[in-house]
Amino acid sequence: MNPFFRRTSLALGLTLSLAAAAQAQDLHISMYADITGLDPHDTSDNVSYSVQSGIFERLFQFDAQMKLQPWLATGYTSNDSATEFTLTLRKGVTFQDGTPFDAEAVKANLERLADQTKGLKRNSLYKMIAKVTVLAPDQVKVELNQSFGAFINTLAHPSAVMWSPAILKQYPDEAQLRLHPVGTGPFKFVDWQPGKAVNLTKYDGYWQKGWPKVDNVTFSPSPEDATRVAALKSGQVDAIWPLPSDLISTVQNDSKLAIQRDPSIYLYYMAINTQHKPLADLRVRQAINYAIDRNLWLKVAFAGMGKPASSAIPEGVQFWQKQSDPNYRYAPDEAKALLKAAGYPNGLDLKLWTTNATASVRAAQFLKAQLATAGIRVTVTPMDSGTRNAKLWGVKDPKQAEFDLYYGGWSTSTGDADWALRPLYATESWVPTSYNVSYYSNPAVDKAIAGGLATADPAKRGVAYAEAQKLLWKDAPVAFLGTPDNLVGKRSNLSGVSMLPDGNFLYTQAAFK
Amino acid sequence: MFAYIIRRLLEMIPVLLVVSLLVFGFIKLLPGDPARIYAGPDAPLAAVEAARQHLGLNDPLPQQYLHWLGGLFRGDLGVTYRTQQPVLEVIKKGFMPTMWLALAGFAWSVILGLFLGVLAALKRGKWQDWTLMSVAVGGISMPTFWLGLLLIQFVAMPFGLFSVSGFNKPTDIILPAITLGSSVAAVMARFTRSAFLEVAQEDYVRTAKAKGLRNRLVTWKHVMRNALIPVITMLGLQFGFLLGGSIVVESVFNWPGLGWLLIESIKAQDQPVIQALVMLFVFEFIVINLLVDLLYAVVNPAIRLRQEP
Secondary structure (H helix, E strand, O other): OOHHHHHHHHHHHHHHHHHHHHHOOEEEEEEOOOOOOOOHHHOOOHHHHHHHOOOOOEOEEEOOOOOEEEOOEEEEEEOOOOOEEEEEEOOOOEOOOOOEOOHHHHHHHHHHHHOOOOOOOOHHHHOOEEEEEEEEOOEEEEEEOOOOOOHHHHHOOOOOEOOOHHHHHHOOOHHHHOOOOOOOOOEEEEEEEOOOEEEEEEOOOOOOOOOOOOOEEEEEEOOOHHHHHHHHHOOOOOEEEOOOHHHHHHHHOOOOEEEEEEOOOEEEEEEEOOOOHHHHOHHHHHHHHHOOOHHHHHHHHHOOOEEEOOOOOOOOOOOOOOOOOOOOOOOHHHHHHHHHHOOOOOOEEEEEEEEOOHHHHHHHHHHHHHHHOOOEEEEEEEEOHHHHHHHHHOOOOHHHOOOOEEEEEEEOOOOOHHHHHHHHHOHHHEOOOOOEOOOOOOHHHHHHHHHHHOOOOHHHHHHHHHHHHHHHHHHOOEEEEEEEOEEEEEEOOEEOOEEOOOOOEEOOOOEEO | OHHHHHHHHHHHHHHHHHHHHHHHHHHHHOOOOHHHHHHOOOOOHHHHHHHHHHOOOOOOHHHHHHHHHHHHHHOOOOEOOOOOOEHHHHHHHHHHHHHHHHHHHHHHHHHHHHHHHHHHHHOOOOHHHHHHHHHHHHHHHOOHHHHHHHHHHHHHHHHOOOOOOOOOOHHHHHHHHHHHHHHHHHHHHHHHHHHHHHHHOOHHHHHHHHOOOOHHHHHHHHHHHHHHHHHHHHHHHHHHHHHHHHHHHHHHHOOOOHHHHHHHHHHHOOHHHHHHHHHHHHHHHHHHHHHHHHHHHHHOOOOOOOOOO
16 A cells, blocks of 8 residues: 555544544533442432443333333233233343343343342342243243232333343353343443543443434532532533422523423322321321412422322322322311310420431421421421431330331332332331331231232222222321422433332433533 | 651550541441442342441441451452542542642742742831731631632633643643742741741841841841741641642542542442541651651751660
């Protein structure tokens, strides 16, 4: 080759590759915390799940309305008693290391999830899996050791992802494995510098043609609300989540920025300790529910962005049914009348616990003021999360639980009514076994919850959960408050970033206009 | 000199032991269940119990302490509860960013502080003195996080020269370093000024002047040298404070260093990390004090390192 030609072509090549590099689209995202790990099977926080969701995929997914949709599995059949499920798998999918996705891969992953000796954070969610059988390369049968109607929803849980079976085999040591995440998702893992960034890059062999639209994704944690918003405003990042509701005006006033607002399924409530004498009385619990203006609570705590509670489970959860009997509107007079009927004409004194997060304390102070209008005098005790965990969830005997009211919330991570009801309201779920911190017990509710789990037939499950919701609304083991929206701040030319109702961030369909 | 250093190093051992006992004790007093954090917030009771067993939390406290101490000597600090990475790895990653930040903050604040302090002393009672000292008082009084937020809002955001958050390019160190060093600069200026003025009144300075030495020579040879001794002590202390101050500054600027790590670990109640970091900060403080003592001797040989009788 003549030297002139060689030099010219070299220069041309360099220019072209530089131009290509300049055109590479990088997406920078900042969130409120660092990830805790890269293995979804051994993760229990939404930040990690969100980042992992670009690398890994599940058999079933939730869409923006928290409705189930097929993903790596294209469909399923089950027997009547919900103990056997046969899944059909998508063809033509490969893992990022070239391993094909097939029934063997599903078997390896479900067995890992079900193995209770592994000590993985999410093992317990899958303890009903008894046996996984490969029927064909694209067909797998899962047998359960009990009826579990919510099984397919459980498979859509963010932890139920498919690892490349080759990688699972290559790194039998958990500590090594969790540094080499390989899934079927649109992005490949590059590196994680704790406290600084997680870097992902486009996977060219992704099965959905035309995706992803961005070449690189960088996640950086930024716990300070103000700093995170400043990073967005200055253009250092393209999207932030969550956008704190008290800082939305700074984003609204900037024409280059936009707010992505999506409904959530995080239900805020004020748990009522039914073991304490006055609160064992149904009328007192109902009085508390009458004494709170839910819309005003939303304004105070979440800039009005959200929905007031209308049932014991939030609206986005499957089998939700709106309740209106009793009609818990803001009615201090009704509350007073109920208190009087219960034998507390002069009101009563209650202890309200909350965490010391600014927003929680503000909300708790608001609730105190509201309850005061009905004659309920409340002492608010903010505590750091360590103390809270010990005093609330560490209690072995219900008699030791000192609080009367507790301001908190619950996210139904499976999107199914079972996970919204059983942990919070079933008798078997009393703290410390699970999260029934009201120590509430009602055999009829227990029966309805169990009934919903005993069948895979959506119609039958719907009937059971409707009954449970009706009873719970009337019984008021908590003060039902509401569900704030999920807020993402982003550049206005960026589309495809949003939040799922369960608090998981979506970015696999991100694109710049 | 060598023997002195060895003796000082040996003296560190009992101090560190006492500190380790205190740190361990205080961490154990903290509310919260480490096993719950390790197993994850939604873990069933059985998993929490398994974690407790695995982490040795059922062992008697003295045994837990000795186990931890043994690990400390072997350089095995355990794994973090939150991410299950080796604590040593996590701390290693944060160490240099914090050191760079502390050194940068220290460098500019000391140079500026000394310069302004001497200048104020030389112009004692004049308007320059008043102005400088008022600025210094302002600098000491201003909360660092507030200065940091101001710099983010009015310097980083409009100009785009600096990242608002994190450590992405070399220039990103400038704003956190300014924030971190501001109060040190102010303290140094005030302290240098008073040390300088104090020495200037000493008899030997007067004598030197009376002997007819030139003013400049007296200032630099006699006053400066002697005034530096208390200033150096102060420097050491200030560097220790800088490491402490980095906790706030790193949080505001999202600087991936040890201060940031400490805050995040406290929030997550990640006990092995908190324990290790507090020990490290104490150790650094002690080492800095030693270095300061050694520096005395270098600056002023008149101070002898006294041997024990």
